[in-house]
Amino acid sequence: MAKRCRVCNGAAQIKRPKTGDIMCKECFYYAFEEEIHHTVLAGKLFTAGETVAIGASGGKDSTVLAHVMTVLNERHNYGLNLILLSVDEGITGYRDDSLETVKINQQEYGLPLKIVSYQELYGWTMDSIVQQIGLKNNCTYCGVFRRQALDRGAMLLKVDKIVTGHNADDIAETVIMNVLRGDIARLRRCTAVTTGTDGALPRCKPFKYTYEKDIVMYAFHKNLTYFSTECIYSPNAYRGFARAYIKDLERIQPSAIIDIIHSGESLCVKKDVRMPVQSTCSRCGYISSNELCKACVMLEGLNKGRPRLGIGKTHKERRLFNEELARQAAEAAATNCDETTTTTTTTTTFTNGKVCCGGKGACGSMGGSGQAPEMCGSNLQSKSESDCVGSVSPSGGGGVAECANSLKKVRIGVPTAKPNLLEF
Ligand code: SF4
Ligand code: ZN
Numbered sequence: 460m461a462k463r464c465r466v467c468n469g470a471a472q473i474k475r476p477k478t479g480d481i482m483c484k485e486c487f488y489y490a491f492e493e494e495i496h497h498t499v500l501a502g503k504l505f506t507a508g509e510t511v512a513i514g515a516s517g518g519k520d521s522t523v524l525a526h527v528m529t530v531l532n533e534r535h536n537y538g539l540n541l542i543l544l545s546v547d548e549g550i551t552g553y554r555d556d557s558l559e560t561v562k563i564n565q566q567e568y569g570l571p572l573k574i575v576s577y578q579e580l581y582g583w584t585m586d587s588i589v590q591q592i593g594l595k596n597n598c599t600y601c602g603v604f605r606r607q608a609l610d611r612g613a614m615l616l617k618v619d620k621i622v623t624g625h626n627a628d629d630i631a632e633t634v635i636m637n638v639l640r641g642d643i644a645r646l647r648r649c650t651a652v653t654t655g656t657d658g659a660l661p662r663c664k665p666f667k668y669t670y671e672k673d674i675v676m677y678a679f680h681k682n683l684t685y686f687s688t689e690c691i692y693s694p695n696a697y698r699g700f701a702r703a704y705i706k707d708l709e710r711i712q713p714s715a716i717i718d719i720i721h722s723g724e725s726l727c728v729k730k731d732v733r734m735p736v737q738s739t740c741s742r743c744g745y746i747s748s749n750e751l752c753k754a755c756v757m758l759e760g761l762n763k764g765r766p767r768l769g770i771g772k773t774h775k776e777r778r779l780f781n782e783e784l785a786r787q788a789a790e791a792a793a794t795n796c797d798e799t800t801t802t803t804t805t806t807t808t809f810t811n812g813k814v815c816c817g818g819k820g821a822c823g824s825m826g827g828s829g830q831a832p833e834m835c836g837s838n839l840q841s842k843s844e845s846d847c848v849g850s851v852s853p854s855g856g857g858g859v860a861e862c863a864n865s866l867k868k869v870r871i872g873v874p875t876a877k878p879n880l881l882e883f
Contacts, residue, residue, distance in 0.1 A: 466490070473680070476672035484680050491677050495665050496531050502652035504663045507538030509619040514609055515543040515564065515572070517557030519678045520624030522564055522685035524666065528622065529568045542616055543568075546608045547576035548601055549584020550690060557686040564684060575612035577604055581754075583761055589692055592766040597692050599770060600761075603753050607745060610659040618660070625664045628671040631716045632701040634723040639701070643728055644735050644748075650723035657737070658746040670716065750784060 462471040464483040471481040475490075482490070498504075505511065513528055515521045525543060532539050545561050548554050558574060565572040578584050581604060589597050613621050630650060637646035648654055655662045666674070678685055708715040728734070735748030742755045751759075753769065759780065760768030768780055 473676065476676060477670045488677065488681065491669075491673055492527055492530055492534075495527055495669060496535060498652065498665055498668055499531065499537075502663070502667075504622075504653060504665065505537055505539055505620065507536075508540075509538075510540040510542065510617065512542050512544040512573075512609075512613045512616060512618040512621045513570075514621055514623040515545045515561045516624075517545075517560035517564070517686040518624070519674055519683075519685045519687065520626055520666065520671075522560070522683050523674050523678050524622060524624040525564055525568055525570065526681070526683055528665070529570070541568075541570050542618060543570050543572040544609065544612045544616065544618075544621070545572065545574045546605050546612065547574050547578075548605065549577050549586050550692060551586055553688060553691050554585075556688065560684055560686040567684065573612055573616055575608050575615070577608065580604075580608055580611060581758060583758075585692060588761065591761060591764075594692060596766075596770050600757055601692070603757060603769075607752075607754050610745075613660050621660055621662045622665055623662060624666055626666040626669050626671050626674055627716050627720060628702070628705070630664070630667060630723070631705055631719040632698055634719050635701045635704060636697060643732055646723065646726065647728055647734075650720055668717070668720070750781075756780070 462481050463469065464471045464486050465480050466482060466486040469483045469486075472484050473482050473487045474480070475482055475487055480490075511528070513521065513525050515525055525541075528539075528541055531537060532541060543561060543565055545558055547558060561572060561574075564570075576584075585597065585601055588600050592600065609621060609623075633649045634646065637643075637649055650667075652665075652667045653661050653663045677683075705715055705719070712718065737746060737748055739745065740747040740750075740752035740755055742751050745752045745754070747753070749756075757766075757769030760766045765780075
């Protein structure tokens with residue numbers, strides 16, 4: 460006897476991975492979309508009138524996110540102004556192709572598209588970074604830079620929020636990774652449906668409870684245009700092991716993913732556990748718990764041919780770098796830097812050879828605006844957690860800023876020589 464859809468009693472065509480329900484396609488689509496709507500409502504993710512950037516990589520998660528956000532915005536009158544925002548890491552044969560998919564999505568959904576690139580922001584592509592550092596730790600660089608690149612792109616567009624396609628599988632993996640690393644600060648926040656409310660820009664995850672298998676099924680049956688090739692630099696071994704571990708668990712306990720997320724949500728940190736104190740990077744103004752944000756340290760390492768600077772916590776390179784920073788700060792304090800009393804025309808050469816017009820960054824002088832420490836936009840640099848979930852999800856940072864371009868606590872920079880960045 461033909462199986463019937465458990466919702467409409469029509470002919471069933473699908474067995475839903477998340478619930479095992481037998482359904483027709485139309486009922487599956489509706490149930491899938493409405494569950495995401497429920498997450499949006501329960502998490503109070505949006506307010507009517509907001510401009511929301513959808514992190515778009517061309518992969519299945521972000522493509523389905525763009526599609527579903529468009530559908531729900533219309534169906535439930537969210538009143539959102541949606542924009543696609545992509546990051547070009549500069550990975551030949553991978554990201555260039557996937558961005559072509561995003562451009563097709565742009566046409567399909569009639570949404571504006573903005574692309575920011577590592578080359579423009581940092582002066583490095585992932586191809587050139589891998590050439591220097593090899594295939595170990597490349598995803599750490601990429602994740603840190605991507606996070607900041609997304610924030611910078613979003614600030615250029617003056618959006619209110621960013622939404623990313625991180626799904627339930629990704630979040631469960633992140634919980635396990637943070638447990639294994641003992642990273643309590645990230646463990647505490649990684650299950651939040653909205654993060655970054657006290658930082659650069661709020662980031663929301665409407666797919667927090669959505670299973671990857673459901674997303675694949677939705678994209679496949681809806682015939683959505685997405686890019687499914689793996690990143691050519693994707694060893695990302697640590698996440699890979701976490702993923703394999705959860706897949707093993709799922710075989711014994713099918714609810715493993717959601718159980719791990721619920722465990723992460725319920726964890727509470729003892730009062731006496733020391734947490735990083737949030738501050739801003741003295742070089743670029745991005746949110747950071749250290750003197751310099753992770754991206755600025757990484758860029759310093761790349762620009763000086765000392766790539767290990769940005770990796771690990773206690774490496775000798777980092778210690779030497781911190782001593783160098785302290786020495787520079789002491790020297791600047793001793794001379795009391797006459798530039799602080801001048802106006803915007805002071806020109807300073809950075810350690811990487813680029814020239815700053817006077818932000819209180821590497822040069823130690825006061826920005827042209829004469830306000831708080833900030834760095835001019837001649838050399839955009841960046842911060843983050845490596846939250847790329849392989850080759851398909853947008854993820855993601857914080858960095859160097861243009862003089863006097865501030866948003867909340869963070870100043871995000873825009874190279875003034877590239878006004879076309881604002882065109883999309
Ligand atoms: Fe970057 Fe992701 Fe590729 Fe790693 S797998 S290099 S984080 S795009
Ligand atoms: Zn910085």
